[in-house]
Amino acid sequence: MDSKEFIANVRRSLGREVGAPPPAPPDDTYLALSNQQVESKAQAISRDLEANADEYMALLEKSAEGAGWRVARCKTASEAANHILSIVRDMEATSVLFSGHSALDDLHLDAALSGTGVQLEAMVLDDDSDKKAQRDDFRLKVINADIGITGVDYAVAETGTAVLLAQKGVSRVVSLLPPVHIAVVEKGQVLPSLDELFTLRRKEFLNDNLGSYMNLISGPSRSADIEYQIVTGVHGPGEVHMVLIG
Amino acid sequence: MQSRIKQFPQLSSEALANDQIQKNLLGLYDGFHKARISASEATPNWDELSDRGRAIKEHTIENLDYYLEMVERTVTAAGGKVFFAKDAAEANKYVVDIAKVRGVKLVIKGKSMVSEEMGLNHELEKAGIEPVETDLGEYIIQLADETPFHIIAPAIHKSKEEVSDLFQEKLGTPRMTEITDLAMEARRQLRSKFINADMGITGANFIVAETGTVALVTNEGNGRMSSSMPKLHIAITGMEKVVPSIEDLGIMLRLLIRSATGQRISSYVTTITGPRKDDDEDGPEEFHLVLVDNGRSKLLADPAMRESLYCLRCGACLNACPVYRKVGGHAYGWVYPGPIGAIVSPMLTGLSDGKDLPYASSLCGACKEACPVKINIPRMLLYMRHQLAEGDNYPEHKSAPFGEAMTFKLWRFALSSSMGLRVFGGMARILQKLVAKDGRITKLPPPLSNWSKLRTFPALASKPFRSRWKG
Numbered sequence: 175m176d177s178k179e180f181i182a183n184v185r186r187s188l189g190r191e192v193g194a195p196p197p198a199p200p201d202d203t204y205l206a207l208s209n210q211q212v213e214s215k216a217q218a219i220s221r222d223l224e225a226n227a228d229e230y231m232a233l234l235e236k237s238a239e240g241a242g243w244r245v246a247r248c249k250t251a252s253e254a255a256n257h258i259l260s261i262v263r264d265m266e267a268t269s270v271l272f273s274g275h276s277a278l279d280d281l282h283l284d285a286a287l288s289g290t291g292v293q294l295e296a297m298v299l300d301d302d303s304d305k306k307a308q309r310d311d312f313r314l315k316v317i318n319a320d321i322g323i324t325g326v327d328y329a330v331a332e333t334g335t336a337v338l339l340a341q342k343g344v345s346r347v348v349s350l351l352p353p354v355h356i357a358v359v360e361k362g363q364v365l366p367s368l369d370e371l372f373t374l375r376r377k378e379f380l381n382d383n384l385g386s387y388m389n390l391i392s393g394p395s396r397s398a399d400i401e402y403q404i405v406t407g408v409h410g411p412g413e414v415h416m417v418l419i420g
Numbered sequence: 421m422q423s424r425i426k427q428f429p430q431l432s433s434e435a436l437a438n439d440q441i442q443k444n445l446l447g448l449y450d451g452f453h454k455a456r457i458s459a460s461e462a463t464p465n466w467d468e469l470s471d472r473g474r475a476i477k478e479h480t481i482e483n484l485d486y487y488l489e490m491v492e493r494t495v496t497a498a499g500g501k502v503f504f505a506k507d508a509a510e511a512n513k514y515v516v517d518i519a520k521v522r523g524v525k526l527v528i529k530g531k532s533m534v535s536e537e538m539g540l541n542h543e544l545e546k547a548g549i550e551p552v553e554t555d556l557g558e559y560i561i562q563l564a565d566e567t568p569f570h571i572i573a574p575a576i577h578k579s580k581e582e583v584s585d586l587f588q589e590k591l592g593t594p595r596m597t598e599i600t601d602l603a604m605e606a607r608r609q610l611r612s613k614f615i616n617a618d619m620g621i622t623g624a625n626f627i628v629a630e631t632g633t634v635a636l637v638t639n640e641g642n643g644r645m646s647s648s649m650p651k652l653h654i655a656i657t658g659m660e661k662v663v664p665s666i667e668d669l670g671i672m673l674r675l676l677i678r679s680a681t682g683q684r685i686s687s688y689v690t691t692i693t694g695p696r697k698d699d700d701e702d703g704p705e706e707f708h709l710v711l712v713d714n715g716r717s718k719l720l721a722d723p724a725m726r727e728s729l730y731c732l733r734c735g736a737c738l739n740a741c742p743v744y745r746k747v748g749g750h751a752y753g754w755v756y757p758g759p760i761g762a763i764v765s766p767m768l769t770g771l772s773d774g775k776d777l778p779y780a781s782s783l784c785g786a787c788k789e790a791c792p793v794k795i796n797i798p799r800m801l802l803y804m805r806h807q808l809a810e811g812d813n814y815p816e817h818k819s820a821p822f823g824e825a826m827t828f829k830l831w832r833f834a835l836s837s838s839m840g841l842r843v844f845g846g847m848a849r850i851l852q853k854l855v856a857k858d859g860r861i862t863k864l865p866p867p868l869s870n871w872s873k874l875r876t877f878p879a880l881a882s883k884p885f886r887s888r889w890k891g
């Protein structure tokens with residue numbers, strides 16, 4: 175159906191005249207906030223994160239466990255790398271993929287996993303060669319990988335959530351297709367609740383930086399569709415690790 | 421989907437007589453209902469959150485024309501395409517046409533109640549395209565060729581033995597006794613479908629008007645799979661699913677998920693804004709959003725029914741309802757069962773066809789209490805009963821039989837004056853001699869016979885209270 179006709183029918187159903195101009199933008203919603211107001215809300219959130227980073231990290235540690243993550247709190251990047259090494263060894267992984275998140279740079283996974291014989295590869299498109307061929311290649315690799323490692327863009331203490339945003343170097347499926355996902359969270363990335371997350375996302379939208387997707391990941395893939403019994407690993411990873419640094 | 425709402429009396433009797441269904445329904449109370457209650461109790465200011473969620477929905481629905489225009493603009497700006505479908509046939513045609521033009525052979529589907537409403541799978545099959553449901557519950561009922569039994573747990577009426585038998589018959593797998601093994605078998609079967617599919621279809625729990633974003637809530641990851649793996653993604657949902665701002669999602673996600681399963685959040689919440697960008701590593705090349713009316717504008721047009729469009733499809737009212745918990749989801753005869761289904765199904769498919777559904781409620785109010793956006797379901801059920809009896813706003817659906825209408829006219833006369841009470845009481849005391857036995861009436865003659873089918877009435881006392889009272 176033509177969209178004008180469809181919306182006109184909705185308008186008539188609401189008891190408004192079709193020819194009449196659409197109602198004025200509502201002033202009792204978030205949409206009424208000016209860019210300036212959103213910006214200052216976002217700044218207040220950033221200040222709060224700096225002031226309370228330790229508290230939010232501790233809250234996340236607890237809520238992530240509640241959501242089904244296996245949580246490790248590490249003091250340093252090298253401690254985190256060692257922890258990841260032990261996960262790789264425990265599951266006898268042969269193929270490990272990782273995203274282009276900057277938090278992973280400090281882990282020097284290449285060095286940490288050298289000598290394990292594991293095939294370690296970054297899932298980051300190279301702009302200079304054919305993207306289609308690379309995408310096809312990545313797709314095959316991620317289908318067969320044992321572990322996917324990512325950083326996060328944010329984490330949410332309220333819900334035990336890792337937030338992954340669309341950006342260069344971050345595949346949608348490296349955290350989805352392999353049976354094990356490891357998410358690395360740095361101090362200062364942890365937001366107290368979903369509300370702060372969506373305020374920041376609104377700011378990013380207003381700055382034309384929303385991206386094509388966002389994944390909130392809170393524990394393993396699970397289902398209770400047969401007799402209410404919870405089963406993990408139905409389509410996504412059945413085993414998920416959250417590595418907290420700092 | 422073919423409506424069987426006329427058959428509620430028969431379908432509900434069958435469900436009541438089915439021991440397996442009765443047994444599986446028992447788990448709803450502990451499985452979902454109690455989990456919802458503890459989740460809402462554990463959420464600070466749940467009541468306030470609920471009021472805010474309701475206010476967001478109310479505001480959006482009251483200005484739906486404005487927000488739909490915004491959705492069209494923003495989804496298009498993000499590189500997607502919006503299609504407005506006035507009914508199921510239009511929506512089906514749009515999806516099937518795209519599939520044909522793109523040479524699609526295999527479609528993977530995340531859970532979508534609106535696509536059930538449309539009977540989309542059937543239309544795809546007719547066009548020679550294979551649709552595969554990937555939510556575990558939906559996969560099971562697709563194999564069984566059944567309809568969803570529950571909004572969020574479509575196959576919850578099946579025992580693991582029944583699922584094992586079904587897999588054995590349809591997939592040739594050996595007998596399995598562990599639920600984990602059944603789920604892992606589904607994972608294996610569906611993995612290759614995800615990899616080879618040409619098109620992914622999902623629902624959408626919310627659409628954010630300002631940003632042109634759709635939000636998908638799943639626990640298994642079927643929504644992520646279906647929206648990430650194939651080169652083409654189509655999201656289909658009802659036009660009422662809009663919220664104004666992405667900042668509204670915090671409130672709405674808490675309300676939806678905590679009411680549905682009692683989790684603080686589901687394993688996955690995915691938001692999608694258009695197709696993949698040039699710099700993205702992966703994702704679909706094409707994104708379409710199909711917004712379906714299919715009768716919803718009728719709900720919008722009646723101010724007394726409008727709030728039914730606030731529904732988040734969490735299923736909490738089903739789990740709370742003493743009627744749903746006995747008759748189950750198939751008795752309601754269409755996609756949406758339970759208290760909200762008793763409103764939506766007749767209103768979308770024909771009020772007089774579904775005339776039994778508004779009566780499938782004791783009006784106890786448990787649904788209203790469970791609803792995260794405080795939809796006054798009992799009020800609307802009463803309103804629908806009124807319309808069926810009197811036909812004020814829906815004259816074409818007036819369906820009370822003449823005998824019943826006359827009976828109630830007389831009843832009103834008898835109870836609204838002392839004269840009426842005296843005359844009718846006297847007559848009834850004489851007439852009841854034909855049917856009363858030992859002070860009880862077990863069987864009434866037509867047109868009153870239905871009232872005595874399942875209950876026994878005490879007979880009227882031989883001397884009325886009025887004449888015994890010595891003030």
